[in-house]
Amino acid sequence: MKITPAKDISLNPVDVSGARDVKMRLLISPEEAPHFSMRLFEVEKDGHTPLHTHNFEHEVFIVDGQGELIVEGDNKKFSTGYVVYVPADKKHQFRNIGPNQLRFLCVVPNQY
Amino acid sequence: MKITPAKDISLNPVDVSGARDVKMRLLISPEEAPHFSMRLFEVEKDGHTPLHTHNFEHEVFIVDGQGELIVEGDNKKFSTGYVVYVPADKKHQFRNIGPNQLRFLCVVPNQY
Numbered sequence: 739m740k741i742t743p744a745k746d747i748s749l750n751p752v753d754v755s756g757a758r759d760v761k762m763r764l765l766i767s768p769e770e771a772p773h774f775s776m777r778l779f780e781v782e783k784d785g786h787t788p789l790h791t792h793n794f795e796h797e798v799f800i801v802d803g804q805g806e807l808i809v810e811g812d813n814k815k816f817s818t819g820y821v822v823y824v825p826a827d828k829k830h831q832f833r834n835i836g837p838n839q840l841r842f843l844c845v846v847p848n849q850y
Numbered sequence: 851m852k853i854t855p856a857k858d859i860s861l862n863p864v865d866v867s868g869a870r871d872v873k874m875r876l877l878i879s880p881e882e883a884p885h886f887s888m889r890l891f892e893v894e895k896d897g898h899t900p901l902h903t904h905n906f907e908h909e910v911f912i913v914d915g916q917g918e919l920i921v922e923g924d925n926k927k928f929s930t931g932y933v934v935y936v937p938a939d940k941k942h943q944f945r946n947i948g949p950n951q952l953r954f955l956c957v958v959p960n961q962y
Contacts, residue, residue, distance in 0.1 A: 740935035741919060741926045744911070747933070765933040766909050773959045774886050776909045776933065797878050797888045799856070799955055801913070807853060814853045821859070821877040821888065823852035843911055845957050847885045 740770065744778050752779075752787070756831075759785030768848040775848055781805070781832065781840040789831040796830075797845040798822035804836030852882065856890050864891070864899070868943075871897030880960040887960055893917070893944065893952040901943040908942075909957040910934035916948030 744765055752760040759782035766776040778801070779787070789808060800820040807814045807822060808831040815835070816822060822842075824830045834840035856877055864872040871894035878888040890913070891899070901920060912932040919926045919934060920943040927947070928934060934954075936942045946952035 739921060739937060739940065740933065741928055742933055744931050744933050765911070766935050770935060771907055771909060772938075773907070774909065774957065776911065776957065778911075778933075795883055795885070797883060797886065797957065799877070799888065799890075799911070799913075801911075809851055816853055819856050821852065821854055821856050821890075823878050823882060825851060826884075828851065843955065845886065845888065845909065 740766065749780065754788050756788030756790065757786070760787055771848070773848060774845050777844050777846070779832070779842050779844055781834040783834060783837065783839070785840075786833040787831055789829060791827060791829045793826050794847050795826050796822070796824040798824070799843045801841040801843060803834060803838055803840030803842075805840045806833050806835050807831070808833065852878065861892065866900050868900030868902065869898070872899055877955075883960070885960060886957050889956050889958070891944070891954050891956055893946040895946055895949065895951070897952075898945040899943055901941060903939060903941045905938050906959050907938050908934070908936040910936070911955045913953040913955060915946060915950055915952030915954075917952045918945050918947050919943070920945065
C-alpha cells in the first residue's frame, strides 16, 4: 500500500543523450508493483525527452501543460487532460512547447 | 497511436453494487494496449466506488479533488497530486469527501 503526494517523491534528472531539461519522479517502481511502473515527468519550457525507440509501449496522461509528440516523423499537439498511447517500436519524443512546465504521467511495463 | 482529450472519450456509469455516483472513461482499453489499461474515474460529491477485493493491483493518480481510501478497514485521506498503490487482494474503496468532483486515473493489468 502506498498513498503519498507525488511532490514528496524524489525528482531526478533524466540524464540521457537527447533529453533536455527533463526530470522524473518514480511514483510506483518495479520493486513496489508486479506488472507496470508509474512515472511522473516534469519538462521545463523548451525541454524535451529523447527522440528514441524501444520495444515497449507508453500509456501517458498529460497532467499539466502544452506539448507536442513527435512520432515516426509526424507532429501532434496535446495539452492538459490529453491521453496518449505510444505503441512499442515507434520512434517518439515529447516536447514542451508551452510557456510553463509540462507534467505528464507515463506508465510502462516492468519487463522489457 | 492515440492522442485524444480524455473529455472526448465516452463517460459511462459504473453500475455495480456498492458504487454511488461514479462514472468512468476507458482511456486506453485492453483492445488498444497489450499489458494494462488506463481508466479515468469521475466521482461526484459524496459518491464512492464499491468496497471490494480482487486479485489484481491498482496504480492510481489523483487528478483533481479530495477523497479518502478505505483499505482493509483503515482510512487514509488524499487530494490532488497524490499517488496511490493498492496491492491485489486488499479490500478497498475510494470515497469523495471534498466539495467538488473527484477525478482519478486507475491503471490495471489486462489479464486478471
